[in-house]
Amino acid sequence: MIRFAWALVGTGFLGVGDLRADNWPNWRGPDNNGVARPDKLPILWSESKNLAWKLPLPGKAGSTPVLWGDRLFLTSPKNNDVVLLCIRTDGKLLWERPLAKAVTFKKDEANEGLASPSTDGKHVYTLVYSGAVACHGFDGREVWKFDAQERYGTFDILHGVHNTPLLYEDRLYLVLLHANGHWVIAVDKATGKEVWKIDRKSDAVGVSREAYSSPCLWNDGEQKSLVVLGCDYATGHRLGNGSEIWRLGDLNPKAKYNPTLQLISSPVATPTMLLVPTAKGETVVAVKPGARGRIRAGGPFELWRTRKGAPDVPSPLLHDGLVYLAREPGLLHCLDAKTGREIYLRRLHADRYCASPILAAGRLYVIARDGTMSVVKSGRDFELLAANTLDDNFTASPAVSNGRLYLRGFRSLYAIGEASKER
Numbered sequence: 001m002i003r004f005a006w007a008l009v010g011t012g013f014l015g016v017g018d019l020r021a022d023n024w025p026n027w028r029g030p031d032n033n034g035v036a037r038p039d040k041l042p043i044l045w046s047e048s049k050n051l052a053w054k055l056p057l058p059g060k061a062g063s064t065p066v067l068w069g070d071r072l073f074l075t076s077p078k079n080n081d082v083v084l085l086c087i088r089t090d091g092k093l094l095w096e097r098p099l100a101k102a103v104t105f106k107k108d109e110a111n112e113g114l115a116s117p118s119t120d121g122k123h124v125y126t127l128v129y130s131g132a133v134a135c136h137g138f139d140g141r142e143v144w145k146f147d148a149q150e151r152y153g154t155f156d157i158l159h160g161v162h163n164t165p166l167l168y169e170d171r172l173y174l175v176l177l178h179a180n181g182h183w184v185i186a187v188d189k190a191t192g193k194e195v196w197k198i199d200r201k202s203d204a205v206g207v208s209r210e211a212y213s214s215p216c217l218w219n220d221g222e223q224k225s226l227v228v229l230g231c232d233y234a235t236g237h238r239l240g241n242g243s244e245i246w247r248l249g250d251l252n253p254k255a256k257y258n259p260t261l262q263l264i265s266s267p268v269a270t271p272t273m274l275l276v277p278t279a280k281g282e283t284v285v286a287v288k289p290g291a292r293g294r295i296r297a298g299g300p301f302e303l304w305r306t307r308k309g310a311p312d313v314p315s316p317l318l319h320d321g322l323v324y325l326a327r328e329p330g331l332l333h334c335l336d337a338k339t340g341r342e343i344y345l346r347r348l349h350a351d352r353y354c355a356s357p358i359l360a361a362g363r364l365y366v367i368a369r370d371g372t373m374s375v376v377k378s379g380r381d382f383e384l385l386a387a388n389t390l391d392d393n394f395t396a397s398p399a400v401s402n403g404r405l406y407l408r409g410f411r412s413l414y415a416i417g418e419a420s421k422e423r
Contacts, residue, residue: 022402027064027116027164028356029400032216033268034317036360036400043363043375043386045416052404052415053091058083059102060410062354062395063116066124067406071138073117073124074408077102082128084117084136089401091415095140100130103160114162116396118172125172125189129160133174135192144192148176151194156180158207158262163214166226168239171195177202177211177230184215184228184242198242202231206259208252218269220289227274230263234276236291246291246301251278253297258282266315266356273303273337275318277310281327284310286340304340309333315356317364319378326357326366332376344382348374354395365405367394373407390414 028034042050059077065087066073071094072087082102086094115127123143127133131149136142148161155161157178166173167189174185182202186195202209211230218225218236225236225245234248252261258280265277274287286303287295295301314326318337325333330350334343351368358365359378363385367373371390377383392409399406404417 024067024399026118034358055413062114064397067401068121100132116164118167157210166215204231208261212264214266222290248295250297313354346382356397
């Protein structure tokens with residue numbers, strides 16, 4: 001569930017000269033795809049092995065930490081508030097700032113600290129369920145703040161608005177898809193003032209009118225589009241004014257319509273394709289570059305479409321010609337990226353999976369809710385290298401920086417790696 005500054009020239013994303021390989025500026029990493037730059041990470045760890053440090057947290061949440069330099073940021077409930085924490089990469093808490101009053105939810109995964117922060121190396125941006133959208137400097141100074149519910153209407157969504165805004169160049173893009181309105185919004189990242197707002201049309205019914213997926217940027221070499229997934233459609237929007245370039249349909253076919261198909265898993269993009277998941281083991285679609293207009297099943301801009309296999313919560317991972325899907329209940333599904341054909345389907349660990357997998361140092365890291373993280377060799381042949389367990393619950397996706405794996409649990413933040421990095 002879970003936010004964005006982008007990559008270097010040649011990746012199809014943003015060229016930023018000072019975006020170093022050891023930064024993790026949004027919840028899915030420097031290229032917003034869950035793939036870390038080549039790095040050396042441990043394969044084995046525990047509460048007593050390869051644990052650099054462990055920091056108790058003030059409340060349980062599922063937002064992924066983001067990192068820039070020696071600063072780590074994450075949101076967390078604390079007593080009756082939700083706060084932004086700044087932690088140095090040696091495990092020392094530097095400061096915390098209140099963002100909003102906390103809200104109580106029926107499910108423990110759903111709380112104020114689900115949407116991940118994003119950073120551009122100078123400021124950190126946050127959204128929480130109350131509607132508070134804020135920008136803070138690295139010193140903790142509040143630059144600006146506004147209430148999205150006051151601006152754009154009361155949220156009406158079962159588990160709260162928890163998707164992470166997309167940070168790109170000089171704008172922050174918000175997606176608010178709930179029963180009381182479907183809005184895609186661009187604000188100036190320097191001031192928080194609205195640049196544009198569009199009403200994203202949908203004929204979804206039931207709770208399918210609600211969505212939790214986070215937006216991404218797709219630069220396919222021909223055009224850049226803001227990709228929004230939810231409410232039975234994926235849509236591509238022009239960055240300048242938000243107008244639609246393309247709309248992918250048949251994600252919830254009317255002939256067998258499911259009014260409970262809430263889309264949570266987020267799309268992932270490369271210059272050569274856009275991968276669009278649905279939910280509950282249903283459809284996954286690959287879209288070709290240059291998409292235009294209405295895209296239906298079997299249309300000319302569709303590369304392939306599966307009838308089943310979509311994760312319910314974890315977002316897909318696409319790398320080196322392969323698609324990896326972490327599915328309930330503990331299945332790892334690998335597909336050929338060109339054809340969508342199954343390469344393997346293997347069980348990792350029988351538990352719930354909410355965190356999105358990452359790929360680093362030629363390995364997949366996939367963490368279950370009960371703290372068991374499977375380390376799998378990437379490639380067409382399945383090979384389980386390790387299964388490590390920590391004494392906590394995890395719904396946040398992992399982050400990677402400077403040879404360390406950062407894992408946010410309900411009770412603690414873990415830095416997995418050598419303890420001597422800051423010594």
